[in-house]
Amino acid sequence: MTAFLNVQDVTKTFFGFTALSNVNLNVASGERLGLIGPNGSGKTTLINCISGALEVDTGQIVFEGSSISKLAPHQRAKTGVARTFQIPQPFHSMSVVENLMVPLEYIVHGLIDASNEESVYCEASEILSRVRLDDRRHAHPGDLSQVELRKLELARAIAARPKLLICDEAMAGLAMKEVNEILDILLELNSAGITIVMIEHIMQAVMRFSQRIVCLTAGRIICDDLPENVMANPEVRRAYLGS
Amino acid sequence: MKKSSIVFWIAATALPISAYLLPALGLNEYYLYVSYIVLQYVVLATAWNVLGGYAGYVNFGTGAFFGAGAYAALVLMLTFQAPLIVQIGGAALIGAAMGLCVGLLTLRLKGIFFSIATIAVAIVIETFVLNWRYVGGATGMQILRPPVPLGFETYTQMLLVVMTVLAVVSLAVARYVQTSWLGRGLQALRDAEVAAECSGVPTLKLKLIACALSGGLMAMAGSTLPLYSSFIEPHSVFNLNYSVMALSMAVIGGMSKWWGPAIGAVLISASQQFAVSASPEKHLLIVGLSLIVFVVVAPSGLIGLVHWLRGCLTSRSSTGRLNEGLIKP
Numbered sequence: 001m002t003a004f005l006n007v008q009d010v011t012k013t014f015f016g017f018t019a020l021s022n023v024n025l026n027v028a029s030g031e032r033l034g035l036i037g038p039n040g041s042g043k044t045t046l047i048n049c050i051s052g053a054l055e056v057d058t059g060q061i062v063f064e065g066s067s068i069s070k071l072a073p074h075q076r077a078k079t080g081v082a083r084t085f086q087i088p089q090p091f092h093s094m095s096v097v098e099n100l101m102v103p104l105e106y107i108v109h110g111l112i113d114a115s116n117e118e119s120v121y122c123e124a125s126e127i128l129s130r131v132r133l134d135d136r137r138h139a140h141p142g143d144l145s146q147v148e149l150r151k152l153e154l155a156r157a158i159a160a161r162p163k164l165l166i167c168d169e170a171m172a173g174l175a176m177k178e179v180n181e182i183l184d185i186l187l188e189l190n191s192a193g194i195t196i197v198m199i200e201h202i203m204q205a206v207m208r209f210s211q212r213i214v215c216l217t218a219g220r221i222i223c224d225d226l227p228e229n230v231m232a233n234p235e236v237r238r239a240y241l242g243s
Numbered sequence: 244m245k246k247s248s249i250v251f252w253i254a255a256t257a258l259p260i261s262a263y264l265l266p267a268l269g270l271n272e273y274y275l276y277v278s279y280i281v282l283q284y285v286v287l288a289t290a291w292n293v294l295g296g297y298a299g300y301v302n303f304g305t306g307a308f309f310g311a312g313a314y315a316a317l318v319l320m321l322t323f324q325a326p327l328i329v330q331i332g333g334a335a336l337i338g339a340a341m342g343l344c345v346g347l348l349t350l351r352l353k354g355i356f357f358s359i360a361t362i363a364v365a366i367v368i369e370t371f372v373l374n375w376r377y378v379g380g381a382t383g384m385q386i387l388r389p390p391v392p393l394g395f396e397t398y399t400q401m402l403l404v405v406m407t408v409l410a411v412v413s414l415a416v417a418r419y420v421q422t423s424w425l426g427r428g429l430q431a432l433r434d435a436e437v438a439a440e441c442s443g444v445p446t447l448k449l450k451l452i453a454c455a456l457s458g459g460l461m462a463m464a465g466s467t468l469p470l471y472s473s474f475i476e477p478h479s480v481f482n483l484n485y486s487v488m489a490l491s492m493a494v495i496g497g498m499s500k501w502w503g504p505a506i507g508a509v510l511i512s513a514s515q516q517f518a519v520s521a522s523p524e525k526h527l528l529i530v531g532l533s534l535i536v537f538v539v540v541a542p543s544g545l546i547g548l549v550h551w552l553r554g555c556l557t558s559r560s561s562t563g564r565l566n567e568g569l570i571k572p
Contacts, residue, residue, distance in 0.1 A: 053437055072447075073440040082441070089438035091431045093499065102431045106443035111424055114245075160443060 004029045004195070005050070005164055010059035012045055012219075019045040021219040022059070027164070027197060032190050034210030034227070035199045038240050042219040043199045044086060047166045050197075051083045052076040063164070078107055080163030084153040084170050086199075090141035096152055097137040100124040103160040124159065131155045131185050147178040154185060158194075165189065166197045171205055179205050203241075207231070215240060251418065255411045262407035266400050275399045277516040279471070282406040283464050284512040287485060288492035288504035289413045290460030293420055294453045295490065296498030299433030304345065304361035305461055305486035307368045308338050312462030313480050314378055317386070317469045321377070327392075327405065331466045338462020339455040341368075346454030350447065353436075362483075369481035383476025386469050402471050409467075410505075413460045417501035420456065429453055488512070491534045497546025506545055 007025040011018065020042045027033050037043050048054040050061055052073035060069040068076050082103075091099050104120050105112045112120050128134040131151040136144065144152060150170055157165055167186065171179045183205055190196050200206045206213065206227070213230040215223040217239040223230050230236055265275065287305060295301050315337040316330035325333065349360040373381045388398060395401035420426050431439035432446045440446045469475050488511065489504075496507025511530055518526035541548045 051441055053441065072445070073437070074443045074445045077441055077443045085438060089435035091434040091438070093430055093434055098427075102427060102439065102444060103442040105424055105427060106445075112427075156438075156442060 004064045005197075006062040007046070007050065008060050008062060010046070010049055010056045010061065012042075012049055012054060012057050019219050020049065020056075023216075023219070023221055025214060025221065025224070027195060029163075029195055030190070030193060031195050032186075032209055032211045033195075033197045034206040034213040035197055035216065036201070036203075036206055036213060036230075036236075036240060037216035040218075041216045041240075043216055044168055045219075046216065047083060047168055047197070047199065050076075051081055051166060074106070077103070077160055077162075080161070081166070082157040082160045082162030082164070083166040084150075084157050084168055086168040086172065088141075088149040088153050090144075090149060090152055090156075092141050095138050095140055096133060096144070096155075097121065097124045097128065099141070099152060099156050100127055100159040103156060107160045127155050127159050130158065130188070132181070146173050147175075147181070150174065150178075150182060151185070154182070158189065162194055164195045164197070166199075168199050169201065170198070171200060171202055176204075183209055251415075255415060258411055259404055259407045262404045265403065266396070272397065272399055275403050277513065279399065279403045279406050280516055281509055281512045282403070282410045283467075284488060284492060284508040285410045285505045286406070286413045286464035287461060287489040288496070288508040289410075289417045289501070290457045290464065291486075291489035292493045292498055292501075292504040293417055293460070294450075294457040296493050296504065297420060297426060297429040297433065298450055298453045300350070300450065300453075301358045301490065302361045302457065303358050303483070303486045303490075304365040305489045306481045306483055307361075307365035308341065308458045308461035309465035309468075309485050310372065310477065310481040311341055311368060312338050312465030313468040313475055314372055315462065316466040317378055317384065317475055320386070320469060327467070327470065330469075331405075331409070331463055334466035335459045335463040338465075339459030341462070342454040342456070342458020343451055345458065346451045350450045350454065365481060365483070365486070369477050372477045372481070379476065381477060383474060386473045386475065388470055388473050398470060402467050405467055406464075409463055413463070414501060414505060416456060416460060417504075420453070421501045425449060425452065491530060493544075494542070495533055495537050495544055497544030497548075499543060500546050503544055503546045 005027040007023055010020055010023045012020040023046060035043050035046070045054065049056050052068070052071060056069055060067050062068070063079055063081060068079060068081070071079070091102065101112065101120065101124060104124060109116060109120055125134055125137060128137050131154050133148060133151045133155055136148055141149065141152065154170065171182050174182065179202055186196055186198065186209060198206070198209055210227050213225065213227050214221055215230055215236045222239060223233045223236045225233070262278070265278070287309065291302060291305055312334035315334040319325040319330045319333045345361070345364050349357055349364070352360055372378060378384055391398055391401055393401060420429070428439065428444040428449045431442065431444050432449060436446055465480070468480065492507035492511050493504040494507070495511065496505065497503030515526050515530070537544055
């Protein structure tokens with residue numbers, strides 16, 4: 001596996017509060033990385049910095065050998081960085097399938113017109129099948145259940161044909177059966193070649209999914225190791241696992 | 244070409260021809276005047292909707308763009324004796340440039356902060372014109388109109404045709420924006436701006452395009468005012484009323500479709516014109532109450548109401564459809 005995402009000495013502060021302090025992180029191509037840490041530890045800030053929703057104060061984000069630190073989020077999405085949101089952010093006024101048309105139009109196909117509309121629609125339907133949401137393609141987000149909203153977030157991210165997918169608590173609020181369903185989808189995506197960084201608090205899911213786990217506390221990485229080693233790490237146990 | 248496009252372009256051709264033939268019916272000139280005002284509001288409400296409805300950025304600076312268009316036309320007339328078509332084109336360009344500048348300065352603001360900034364822009368521009376002696380300053384300027392061109396008998400007749408063409412142009416622009424890549428992107432950024440950006444939508448670029456188009460169309464609506472009223476002064480031209488009316492018309496008609504604001508404009512401004520002689524205060528009261536009712540009960544306007552009723556009649560689930568196209572806070 002070759003490293004293709006490098007977070008180099010990234011610091012991010014909000015009005016004097018340091019959310020990330022000299023964070024260094026490498027993610028290899030095809031890897032499944034779990035990102036854990038207590039609330040407020042900087043996990044979401046870190047992925048906001050990677051996806052471009054936030055600008056870094058110092059340091060840089062290198063993706064596939066090129067710095068993407070100065071790129072806007074939509075430009076980063078075009079380089080292959082996609083993400084989901086902790087609180088689902090669907091396009092409410094569009095149907096499920098129309099939600100997917102946005103990245104398909106702006107990232108993949110450039111323009112959707114009469115000549116390619118049908119094939120793009122088929123592509124969107126195929127993506128919805130991959131996340132088991134094809135039977136809800138004409139539904140509006142307001143009519144979807146929590147797990148369906150999570151699947152829609154995933155489907156929209158996949159529609160951007162990402163090389164790196166960052167999932168911010170994609171299983172929050174789900175029952176265990178639904179968690180496993182989302183995990184199965186993520187594992188399938190990974191086996192199709194997509195590198196995945198997953199932020200999650202459900203430790204069973206993190207352990208089942210991750211090849212490597214990084215633990216963040218108070219804006220610093222305190223452990224970066226194999227899952228079993230992270231679980232055995234006393235500092236992680238004290239800071240996050242509570243035992 | 245799609246069937247809906249064919250219907251649109253047939254109607255777009257038929258409307259100016261109808262406006263041209265209208266005086267032949269022997270109607271009182273007052274009805275032509277009413278039609279002109281109605282169409283002027285069709286342009287303003289449609290232009291407002293490009294930014295306010297599609298992108299969800301509520302602009303209270305309609306009067307600023309309308310006034311800038313009127314004064315741009317006046318300056319072109321005074322300085323170069325430019326013909327009307329040049330005045331309209333020049334005003335549209337100035338409005339678009341102004342929209343772009345306002346967008347660059349204010350579009351990083353969101354919600355109520357953006358709206359307040361647009362009011363500030365209107366005040367700044369009005370203050371500038373108030374102190375500009377070349378165009379009459381605060382006292383305004385009387386315009387000596389040249390003879391009516393193109394064989395029309397009166398300016399009202401000619402400007403009605405011109406305003407019909409401008410209304411068709413603005414509707415065509417709004418329709419294109421809604422049905423093209425622009426519309427999908429604007430709709431996405433209105434619903435969830437960060438998610439749209441992360442889905443590849445260049446949100447700032449799209450907002451600037453919407454600002455420029457909206458500003459250009461609003462200024463275009465104002466460009467015929469100097470010739471129409473033959474007197475121009477800043478207080479009435481930069482009136483906040485234009486902003487409130489354009490917004491009300493779009494909200495009541497429905498912001499999710501290009502024709503929604505036009506429906507709202509026809510209903511409100513036509514009723515306003517006919518109510519002026521009876522009781523303008525009552526009309527204002529009715530417009531205000533209608534706005535409150537629509538915002539609370541049917542924020543997606545008449546369009547959403549019709550969709551919802553149709554959904555009820557066909558016994559399909561109507562959950563949430565009443566809110567289609569709603570601008571979220």
